[in-house]
Amino acid sequence: MNTVRLWIKAVRPYAYSASLVPVAIGGLHARAAGGVFSGLRFGVALAAGLLMHTAANLWNDYFDYRSGVDRPGGGEGSGVLVHGEMTPARVFRGGALCAFLGLLAGLWLASETGWRLAWLFPVGLAGALFYCAGPLSPKHRALGEVWLFLMMGGGMPLGGGMAQTGHFSWGTIAAGVPAGLLMTLLLYTNNLRDLETDRAAGLRTLPMRMPPARARALAGAFLAGAYGLTPLLAAAGQVPPAALLSLLTLPWAVLWYRQVRKGPVNERHVKGIAMLHLGFGLLFAAGLWMGA
Numbered sequence: 001m002n003t004v005r006l007w008i009k010a011v012r013p014y015a016y017s018a019s020l021v022p023v024a025i026g027g028l029h030a031r032a033a034g035g036v037f038s039g040l041r042f043g044v045a046l047a048a049g050l051l052m053h054t055a056a057n058l059w060n061d062y063f064d065y066r067s068g069v070d071r072p073g074g075g076e077g078s079g080v081l082v083h084g085e086m087t088p089a090r091v092f093r094g095g096a097l098c099a100f101l102g103l104l105a106g107l108w109l110a111s112e113t114g115w116r117l118a119w120l121f122p123v124g125l126a127g128a129l130f131y132c133a134g135p136l137s138p139k140h141r142a143l144g145e146v147w148l149f150l151m152m153g154g155g156m157p158l159g160g161g162m163a164q165t166g167h168f169s170w171g172t173i174a175a176g177v178p179a180g181l182l183m184t185l186l187l188y189t190n191n192l193r194d195l196e197t198d199r200a201a202g203l204r205t206l207p208m209r210m211p212p213a214r215a216r217a218l219a220g221a222f223l224a225g226a227y228g229l230t231p232l233l234a235a236a237g238q239v240p241p242a243a244l245l246s247l248l249t250l251p252w253a254v255l256w257y258r259q260v261r262k263g264p265v266n267e268r269h270v271k272g273i274a275m276l277h278l279g280f281g282l283l284f285a286a287g288l289w290m291g292a
Contacts, residue, residue: 010061010080010091011054015274018183019053020046021281022152022176026160028288029175032240035165041112044105045163048121049156051102056128058095062088063133069201099125106159113166120159127151142206144191145184153180175239178226178246179284182277185222189273192216192265212263219260223253226280239284240291246284252276 023045031037057078064070065081065088072082080086106121131137131147138147157176161169191198191205192215198205207215227250233239256272 006080006085007094010078010086010094011057012078014271015057015186016050016053017274017278017281018152018186019049019156021179021277021285022156022183023049023160023163024285025176025179025281025288026157026162026172027164028160028285029157029172029239030161030164030169032288032291033169033171035161037164038112041109041163042160044109045160048102048105048109049159051098051105052121052124052128053152055095055099055102055125056132058091058098059129059132062092062095065091069198069203071201099128109163113163116166116168117159117162120155120162124151124155124159127155139205140203142204142209145188145206148187149180149184153177153183171238174233175243175288178230178233179277179281181222181226181229182273182280185219185226186270186273186277188219188222189260189265189270192219192260193267193270195265216260216263216265220257223257227253230284240287242290243284243287245287246280248283249276249280252279 024042027037027042027045061070061077061081064077070077070082081088081091103121103125107118110116110118110121127147128151131139131144131151138144153176154173157172157180158168161172188206192207195205195207195212195215199208207218210218227247230239230246231244234241234244253276256269256276259272260269
């Protein structure tokens with residue numbers, strides 16, 4: 001496998017919607033709310049979010065491999081370390097480079113909009129490392145979904161909005177919640193898929209705290225939250241009515257959920273929820289753009 005394909009495999013780009021969608025929603029919500037909008041800052045914010053996400057993916061592979069969570073016959077992560085296609089040091093350095101470039105992008109944005117934005121990037125970087133590394137990691141204590149929702153479902157939309165206005169906004173955070181719930185469902189589905197291998201590795205994830213059928217059923221609660229909150233946000237005037245375009249993905253969500261309820265959960269379901277999150281997020285973002 002050539003170098004480019006190997007790095008693509010390592011960074012797992014199929015889940016990039018988890019960072020691109022919330023940053024886009026934050027920036028476009030600021031525009032819809034009547035704030036200033038810069039296409040350049042929007043693009044740089046997207047790049048910064050993507051770089052931080054890539055760093056987290058690579059570091060997650062590194063620490064899971066070093067701790068024995070990813071191993072032959074168990075969880076594999078991206079597979080590049082378990083199968084010996086890359087060295088741990090190379091993966092860690094790749095993550096560090098992406099994090100450094102993401103911080104540089106964040107510093108430029110802060111210099112353009114005000115230094116109140118600057119704190120978000122080191123906090124996000126520390127949050128990513130805390131999630132990936134060590135025995136106190138939230139993902140080892142059935143708190144991974146909560147941590148990810150706070151960091152990427154709340155922090156990333158806020159960062160996307162502040163990259164435009166320079167100001168903190170609860171409205172921007174609220175606008176990011178529906179897509180944030182679907183993004184959190186992506187991690188939850190990943191944990192459903194890895195239930196047995198995670199248990200064998202000594203991890204404690206949220207699906208382990210309930211019977212398998214109930215654990216699969218909980219996926220419906222994430223969907224209900226995302227699709228139920230969207231019209232409420234529109235009715236409250238927090239997002240324009242055009243954001244209801246995202247509800248066009250509801251039949252897709254229902255079909256996906258029916259498949260998950262039957263079990264077992266596999267890679268097809270993980271990629272399915274990643275694509276659902278992307279479709280929902282793009283339509284929601286398009287609605288924000290049209291409603292400005």
